[in-house]
Structure formats: structure tokens, C-alpha cells
Amino acid sequence: MTGRWSWFNISSVVFGFAFLYLPIVLLxxxxxxxxxxxxxxxxFSTKWYxxxxxxxxMLNAAWVTLRVGLLSATVATVLGTLAAVSLVRISRFRGRTLFTGMVYAPLVMPDVITGLSLLLLFVSINFDRGFWTVTLAHITFSLCFVAVVVQSRLVTFDLxxxxxxxxxxxxxxQAFMKVTLPVILPAVVSGWMLAFTLSLDDLVIASFTxxxxxxxLPMKIYSQVRLGVTPKINAVCTILIALVTTGVLIASIMNKRRAMLDARAAREMS
Structure with a gap:
């Protein structure tokens, strides 16, 4: 125990957490x-809220961000789940290597390249940039994250x-909807939350499209921060932190409850 809890280890943990979370606490x-x-x-004052x-x-930007996040996360979750099922269940089909590469390419593609390529695509097809172009862009780069999360759960599923x-x-x-989907639902929900969080956080791709x-909202915050940080910007970021924290806590509670139900069912069966 002495080696595991040495002063060096404790100091490393303390400084690591301070480096990560102290700026958020100050904000x-x-x-x-x-x-x-x-x-x-x-x-102390709440006037900035x-x-x-x-x-x-700012409210209009938040409303646009919320709509884009909800729509893009939902569509990306459906498409990412279907892509994961295809990659796990269908071991051989023509173009599998190309399909796999296209699904996972946004994981390693720089945001600048993704945003620029989507911008050139929308310009070439004369698609006016606005709400729908941002939504399509977010679906494109968040789909792969959902596919990775769901695929990791499907690999261990008992066929x-x-x-x-x-x-x-x-x-x-019917077998997929009634048997497979309830089992992999925690992974699907986790993928949706990840896609929604990535959409809320995106600045680079949204700036291009x-x-x-x-x-x-990230674009609005960035444009105002360039003129100087104000407590109103801190208030916006605090609300976003509260929303993300609440989502993480809800997901954690759901996963724990699901694990308890599965353990209880296993004990009853035995």
C-alpha cells in the first residue's frame, strides 16, 4: 500500500485533477x-445570468445549437447503429474495406479538412449554407463515433x-427490435449522448458550413471572446457545463440501474 499511495502518486493525481478542473471551477x-x-x-451576483x-x-444561437444537436445526434445514432450492425454481422461483402474506411475516416480526419471538404461539396451542388448544412455536417462526423460505441457492444452479443x-x-x-436492441440500448444511448455532446462542442466544422x-452557440461565444471575456460568457459556459454534467449523471444512473436489473435477472434464472 505504501508504494501505491506514495507522495509522488498523490501529488501527481492532485496536480493532474487541478490542471483539468481548476479552470472550470474558476469559470x-x-x-x-x-x-x-x-x-x-x-x-456575488446573478445579474449576468x-x-x-x-x-x-445569444438565445437564438443556443436554440440553433440545440436543434442541430438533437437532430444530428438522432440521425447519426440511427445510421451509426446500422453501420455497426453491418460491420459485425456481415463479415464479407463487396466493398467492405471501402465502407469501413468511409465510416471511420472522420475519426482521424482533421476538423479543418472535414469542414473545408463539406463546404466545397455544398458550394459545388449549389446548396445554400444554413441550418441544414450544419446539421448534415454534424451527422457526417458524429456517425463514426456512434458506430464505434455500438460495434464494441455488438461484438460481445450472443447471436x-x-x-x-x-x-x-x-x-x-422483430428479433432485432425485441431481443438485440434492448441489450445494446445502453451503447446506443451512449452513442447518442456522445454525438449530441460533439455537436454542442463543434466550432470548426460549423464555421465552414x-x-x-x-x-x-460556440461560434457566438468565440466571436464575443475575441472582443474580450465577460462574465456573461462565463454564465453561458456554466450553463453548458451543468447540462453536460446532468446528462452524464443520468447516463451513469441508467447504466447502473440496467446492470442491477441484469444481475437480478441472472440470479433469478440461476
Whole structure:
């Protein structure tokens, strides 16, 4: 135990967590600062949250971001799940190598290259940039993350369960919906949340593919930060942190509850 909990290990953990989370804690604290100067503490106040909710341009950007995130995450989850099923269940088909490469390419592709290529595509087909181009771009780069998460769960899935369902009269589609999908649902939900978080966080690709009336919240924040950081920006970031933290906690609770139910079912069967 002495070697495992030496002062060096404890110091490394403390400094590591401080490096990661101390800036976030300071951001949250200074979002309640009375002063307009973010580096000077002048007392506790929530006035910047009031200023934020009176800023119509910021609210419009948040609404665009939310709609893009919900739509792109949902479509990417459906397509990514289908891609994962194809890669796991169909071991050989013509063009498998090309299909696999196209699915996983956005994982290693720089955001600048992805954004520029999508911009050239939309310009070449004369597709006006706006809400739908940003949504399509987010579907494109988040689909691969969903496919990776779902595929890792499908690899360990017992196919005999589906075969038993089909022996009892289910069609392959019914067997998938009633047997496979409930088992892999935690992975599907995790993929959706990951895609939604990536959409909320994206700045580079959205900058290339957005147009008039389709300014996302990261783009709005970046444009205002270039003129100087204000406590209102800290308030926006604090709300985003709270939303992401809440989502992570909900997903963790769901996964733990699912694990408890599975363990209880296994004990009852034994």
C-alpha cells in the first residue's frame, strides 16, 4: 500500500485533477461575479445570468445549437447503429474495406479538412449554407463515433438469443427490435449522448458550413471572446457545463440501474 499511495502518486493525481478542473471551477465561480472584469472579484451576483437571458442573439444561437444537436445526434445514432450492425454481422461483402474506411475516416480526419471538404461539396451542388448544412455536417462526423460505441457492444452479443427468437416465430427484424436492441440500448444511448455532446462542442466544422441565421452557440461565444471575456460568457459556459454534467449523471444512473436489473435477472434464472 505504501508504494501505491506514495507522495509522488498523490501529488501527481492532485496536480493532474487541478490542471483539468481548476479552470472550470474558476469559470463557474466568476460567472457569479458582480464586476464586469472577470479577473477582479467584486462580490456575488446573478445579474449576468439575467443579462444572458435578455440577450436575444445569444438565445437564438443556443436554440440553433440545440436543434442541430438533437437532430444530428438522432440521425447519426440511427445510421451509426446500422453501420455497426453491418460491420459485425456481415463479415464479407463487396466493398467492405471501402465502407469501413468511409465510416471511420472522420475519426482521424482533421476538423479543418472535414469542414473545408463539406463546404466545397455544398458550394459545388449549389446548396445554400444554413441550418441544414450544419446539421448534415454534424451527422457526417458524429456517425463514426456512434458506430464505434455500438460495434464494441455488438461484438460481445450472443447471436443465439436472436436465433432462439426466430425459432419462436419472430422475423429477423422483430428479433432485432425485441431481443438485440434492448441489450445494446445502453451503447446506443451512449452513442447518442456522445454525438449530441460533439455537436454542442463543434466550432470548426460549423464555421465552414454555417450561413446566415445559422450561428451556433460556440461560434457566438468565440466571436464575443475575441472582443474580450465577460462574465456573461462565463454564465453561458456554466450553463453548458451543468447540462453536460446532468446528462452524464443520468447516463451513469441508467447504466447502473440496467446492470442491477441484469444481475437480478441472472440470479433469478440461476
Amino acid at each position: 463557474v465561480i466568476y460567472s457569479f461575479n458582480e464586476s464586469r472584469l472577470v479577473t477582479v472579484w467584486a462580490g 439575467g443579462e444572458l437571458f435578455r440577450d436575444q442573439s 443465439s438469443l436472436e436465433e432462439a427468437a426466430q425459432d419462436l416465430g419472430c422475423t429477423p427484424f 454555417s450561413g446566415p441565421g445559422a450561428t451556433t
